[in-house]
Amino acid sequence: MDNHLNKNFKCGMVSIIGRPNVGKSTLLNRILEEKVAIVSRIPQTTRNQVRGVYNEDRGQIIFIDTPGMHEGKDRLDNFMNKASSSTLKQVDCVIYLVDTTRQVGEEEGVIAEKVKKLKKPVILGLNKIDQKKANIDEYIKFWEEVKGEPINTMKNFTLMPMSGKKGINVEALMDVLFEYLPEGPALYPTDIICDVPIKMAVADIIREKLFRNMKNEIPHAIGVIVEEIKPLKKKKTTEVKVLILVERNSQKEIVIGKDGQVLKKIGISARMELEELLETKIFLNFYVKVHKSWRDDNYLLQEIGYDPSSL
Template identity: 40%
Template sequence: MKSGFIALVGRPNVGKSTLLNGILETKVSIVSNKPQTTRNNIQGVYHEDGYQMIFIDTPGIHKPMNNLGKHLNRQALFSLEDADLVLFLVDVTAPLGKGDLFVIEKLKAANKPIILILNKVDKINKDKVLEIITDYSKTCQFEEIIPISSLKQKDIDYLISVLKKYMKDTKKYYEDNQITNQSDEFMITEFVREKVFELTKEEVPHSTACFLQNIEIKKDVLVIDVDIIVDKENIKKIIVGHNGSMIKEIGMRARHDLEKFFNKKIFLNLFVKTVKDWREKESCLTEYGIK
């Protein structure tokens, strides 16, 4: 058995969670087109004969605007301590900027081998890729530079073949059928939160957290109660929507994913609650499973 821990690190929205899901061919980490979707370090395990690669998906590193943001950055950087190898993901459609340089400095300080992943190459011309490689090569000594498209599953197999070379551990960390360290309870709240991120915009998704109130089996149906926490009354109105249309849509989409995940009929009750300034409160971050 060859194994190792691989941290997926980068700015928000570059495609870290999309890459993890693509490698595992299963959704273990929620994805959206809004920055700061991921709020926890999520382990996803890739199994192949004789190999166990443990990927750590992390929150995007950004300039924090509140206590939640500071905590997300801390989480991401914390993943470096466990990692044998770092995949530094960048979005090739965004120019190399201060945010990336900040992440690169943190990565250098961690002193781990770094592979630069140029993601979203489906969106640009091949010629541009060479230019980007030249720019990034000036900033850091990368072990390898690999252009991929996580969304289109382009060159993921090649990436896996490269990663095999870096698997030096011999310990088996997970059972063969286990693909994540996240609990079913966590997955439930994440599926709901993903739909909030999908359906709302601007400040709304970021001011939302989800909390599992109750889960029980009644006959063959899994009955799940989830609180959607918001930090202002006007955001509560947006989440509920006109005549409850938004909350209904969030519920329908989340239930669809949950039924697929649990392979069971689901009855999902959603409740919207206002908790003022929850993003600043340590106790709330702990209660909602972020800290």
């Protein structure tokens, strides 16, 4: 693809925003056809903005998949909420994604108030319409009340019933995005799909495996920091040194498991994905540390990828 030959080539940034676990990462992965953002049934699995880059003949779209907005309890939560809010100022268009299988809640109202003030195009993505208990009419009424006008009179607005998981109306969503985006040259090389630093990408893969295995036991008490990635001498293998943070000794026991079985299982599943990502054999070196207040520790939050000075 040579965008210099296409006078109508478009390029812009799009933010996907919404409550935790509404399907933002699933939608981004469906669009890019790559596993870029963490997908899990556990809310708040996306802790950093993930820039996914979509390329085709019409243009280039840089997607920002943000952490889900939610009530903050500590500095990590505050960082996540600030990351979500800050992207709204940078982008050309916003996909406001809602889970139509859930009732409209207080958190939804907080997000909607932020979105309604934007002076840029908004797409209200009514996600998970493939499920029987979808409350489509409730969300339409909710958005009309927030905006104070009927859907059919709103400017720079598109209503999009869809399913990121099933791919329903995803192509129609892309058509609308290209209509909204400005003309301009590509900002990234066309062979790049994501600009996340490699350590952060590795940490996200490991954290996803932890979340999937821990289920609802302790996922939000877990932090993952990749301390070092280095080739091992005399072996065609790369060592990945990983620090897993928990808040209590009992959580450490759960993460490790009896005779280390849980950690071993996580290592096996993570290694397969990491070897494909890094294109080399991987030796995972895990160690688990108890730090009661790691979610409020500026140094550790900076290691995870947040800037303490942003608060």
